[in-house]
Amino acid sequence: MKKLLGFVLFVLAAAVSQRAMAGEPYFSYTGHKTLYFERYKSGSNKKVTQTTTMEIGEVETIGKTRKVHYGLTMRKASGRELYGGRSEQSVTILENGDVEMDFGATIMAMVKGMFPSFKTSYTGDPTIMPSVINPGDTLPDSHCVINVGAFKLKVDVTGRKVLRRETITTPAGTFDCIVAREFKEENAPMHHVSCWSDTWYAHGVGYVRHDDLDDEMRPESMEILISITPQNNP
Secondary structure, rough: OHHHHHHHHOOEEOOOOOOOOOOOOOOOOOOOOOEEEEEEEOOOOEEEEEEEEEEEEEEEEEOOOEEEEEEEEEEOHHHHHHOOOOEEEEEEOOOOEEEEEOHHHHHHHHHHOOOOOOOEEEEEEEEEEEOOOOOOOEEEOOOEEEEEEEEEEEEEEEEEEEEEEEEEEEEOEEEEEEEEEEEEEEEEEEEEEEEEEEEEEEEOOEEEEEEEEEEOOOEEEEEEEEEEOOOOOO
């Protein structure tokens, strides 16, 4: 579940643009492309522990907003699918370029894949990722409660702050990024997970790197954007 939450929090990802422009969202605003990520434990061996594939589909125009539809599949290094396989997701890009994500719905879609026979529901407010942010800015917190049968999963993301600007290179290219830090916490019966993380975001791309941090704020694991490829659009 920790890796599920980690991905959901930085799911603002897609297209390819390496110039930051005011009003350009931290998400794909053109469809039909596939983003592929690999996760590693920190260290020199770079052994893959998990992969994530995001398939961007249609971008629907609704008035002055755009709704981006995408499918998300996470796998262990062995290829075994996690969280019940592919889940269908969407985000809304507002007129000013801010990205609005229904935080609870995003998590619930993946939880339903894990527990398809259980009745599920959620409560929570939308999460906004502004298109214009600068070092020192504080980002909105995220909160939701997922109901799975008789159980409740509470998810909180707090302490979100923009640390700095940084240019990084991944196998997918070189990106000008904003680096943000946040505290993630999950609570359910007999389940508690919490950690800090740093995420590198690029305009028009979303996240290109995400590090989970240990108790001394050192990278414990990292997820990196490996490739962005076009899909065959019939």
